[in-house]
Amino acid sequence: EVQLVESGGGLVQPGGSLRLSCAASGFTFSSHAIHWVRQAPGKGLQHVSAISSNGRNTYSADSVKGRFTISRDNSKNTLYLQIGSLRAEDTAVYYCARGYDSSGLIDYWGQGTLVTVSS
Amino acid sequence: DIVLTQIPLFLSVTPGQPASISCRSSQSLLHSDGKTYLYWYLQKPGQSPQLLIYEVSNRFSGVPDRFSGSGSGTHFTLKISRVEAEDVGVYYCMQSIQLLTFGGGTKVEIK
Numbered sequence: 001e002v003q004l005v006e007s008g009g010g011l012v013q014p015g016g017s018l019r020l021s022c023a024a025s026g027f028t029f030s031s032h033a034i035h036w037v038r039q040a041p042g043k044g045l046q047h048v049s050a051i052s053s054n055g056r057n058t059y060s061a062d063s064v065k066g067r068f069t070i071s072r073d074n075s076k077n078t079l080y081l082q083i084g085s086l087r088a089e090d091t092a093v094y095y096c097a098r099g100y101d102s103s104g105l106i107d108y109w110g111q112g113t114l115v116t117v118s119s
Numbered sequence: 120d121i122v123l124t125q126i127p128l129f130l131s132v133t134p135g136q137p138a139s140i141s142c143r144s145s146q147s148l149l150h151s152d153g154k155t156y157l158y159w160y161l162q163k164p165g166q167s168p169q170l171l172i173y174e175v176s177n178r179f180s181g182v183p184d185r186f187s188g189s190g191s192g193t194h195f196t197l198k199i200s201r202v203e204a205e206d207v208g209v210y211y212c213m214q215s216i217q218l219l220t221f222g223g224g225t226k227v228e229i230k
Contacts, residue, residue, distance in 0.1 A: 044222075045224075104215025104216075105158060107170050109168050
């Protein structure tokens with residue numbers, strides 16, 4: 001069974017930083033691209049970042065570029081999102097999600113971790 | 120960026136009745152490889168999104184056959200032939216031909 005378990009969320013002050021983690025199991029982690037998608041309270045879904053299966057290629061949305069860094073450790077089956085210079089508008093549930101193949105199809109999602117940016 | 124527009128924003132359906140959601144794209148989602156990169160997801164209350172349909176009309180594993188997808192180019196539709204109580208939630212379309220973007224969502228409730 002494919003499982004993605006996020007952790008690391010919490011309350012952080014504006015300008016602060018956090019590192020989110022996503023522990024994967026039930027599939028060959030090193031064979032899949034992984035995405036971060038966020039959802040602000042009561043709002044829709046926004047693709048934030050993605051990383052290729054080998055970690056060499058990454059993508060970050062313009063709204064987070066330079067502030068968020070995605071990385072992965074295939075030896076630990078774990079994905080990371082370092083988020084910094086946080087703003088109130090970064091408040092959201094952050095989901096990690098598995099890319100099925102190179103098409104961009106996302107087939108499985110984690111349960112999410114809530115990041116709240118507030119003073 | 121490709122913009123996906125979903126209609127309606129809200130749908131109230133009697134159990135057993137059909138439902139239909141439209142997703143319109145600002146650009147064609149037909150790739151030169153012949154595939155169309157449009158997907159549908161359902162986010163049930165308090166849960167993460169789950170994949171229903173991929174590449175316009177293919178049901179994902181375990182998805183009931185009352186769900187069907189159709190369309191081409193820039194116009195797509197998700198249909199539920201007979202809505203059940205467990206189908207409540209917010210439905211999103213998503214495209215992946217150019218980065219990844221989601222529609223704004225359609226909330227479905229049971230009357």
